[in-house]
Amino acid sequence: MVPNRWRHEYKGDAFEPECLPELTGRVAGMRIILPGRVQRHLYVTNPARVIERLQPDVAFIEQEPTALPTLQWGHALRRARVPFGMQAAENLPRRYPLPARIARAWTLRSAAFVAARSPTAARLVSTMAPRLPTPVIPHHVPEWPRVSDPPGERPFTVGFAGRLVPEKGIDDLLEAVAGLPGARLRLVGNGPLLGHFQARALAGEPVEIDTDTSHNEMAHAYAGFDVLALPSHTTPGWTEQFGRVLVEALWCGVPVVGSSSGEIPWVIDTTGGGLVFREGDVGDLRGRLGELQSDPELRLRLAEQGRAAVQRHFSVAAVAAELDRALRGALTADGGGM
Secondary structure (H helix, E strand, C coil), X not given: CEECCEEECCEEEEECCCCCHHHCCCCCEECEECCCCCCCCEECCCHHHHHHHHCCCCEEECCCCCCHHHHHHHHHHHHCCCCEEEEECCCCCCCCCHHHHHHHHHHHHHCCEEEECCHHHHHHHHHHCCCCXXXXXXXXXXXXXXXXXXXXXCCEEXXXXXXXXXXXXXXXXXXXXXXXXXXXXXXXXXXXXXXXXXXXXXXXXXXXXXXXXXXXXXXXXXXXXXXXXXXXXXXXXXXXXXXXXXXXXXXXXXXXXXXXXXXXXXXXXXXXXXXXXXXXXXXXXXXXXXXXXXXXXXHHHHHHHHHHHHHHHCCHHHHHHHHXXXXXXXXXXXXXXX
16 A cells, blocks of 8 residues: 655655556555645545455554554554554654654554664664564665776766765765766766756866656766775764665676764775765865775775675675564564554
């Protein structure tokens, strides 16, 4: 069950869900209010009727413990005596408004398990519900194809993919690349800082910007990178919860460099596919990029071991096996949290 329409900042009009071919006939778009509010939307359809019709043995709510949809569906599942799990990606001990804290207390008390999207998220949940099973079940990233870069000479290319926003630390990255002879930065994305970087490019700084590549075409963009960098900055209300582009790049055979923000070091250490630098330290970032620029064999070794580890930890099959284990555990647990 998914919302039948959604909104986000990069698309002007509301849009309907798209269904993967493998899920044809298994996805239902349902009416909601407040489309675009990730934790505050509600379903208009009565979840109890859906549960009564489907008669599930177990359920998974892909929402945070603080989210209203979790409370709405969790309440209906509990009344129907169906054990359920939910996800937790939050990795900062933020102070939530009272309604969200009330929702979190109830959902953590009622759930059979929490699929923590990172070790930090698991630790946070465990401080609030120490007896609740909280396995680390990361976000999955489907396999990406390797695309050969067109032949020809080009500069050493450091790539960035994602939103052009201050917290991504892209100014640090451009400063670091500008200090590497024979290197350039290629930004693939869009966002509030687009004009800022267009102006820097016009001023002769070594940066190129691509706003036209869709997500489905990103394998070709990654093929043009020698390394992908994610130089994120932690803010009072946000830190990297995963860094999906790290895994996408490794799928495509591109090594990565990331800051020490949030879960970036965990992803890089788990995959062995890159190097970590001190968040906000331009000199350290330049040094890491310089290591990779001067050592093609290191780039190849990191890329190869990173891709193999991504297959083991972040592929659809790997994550599905972990989620299946948690769902089966919910069925066999004493009462399943019910």
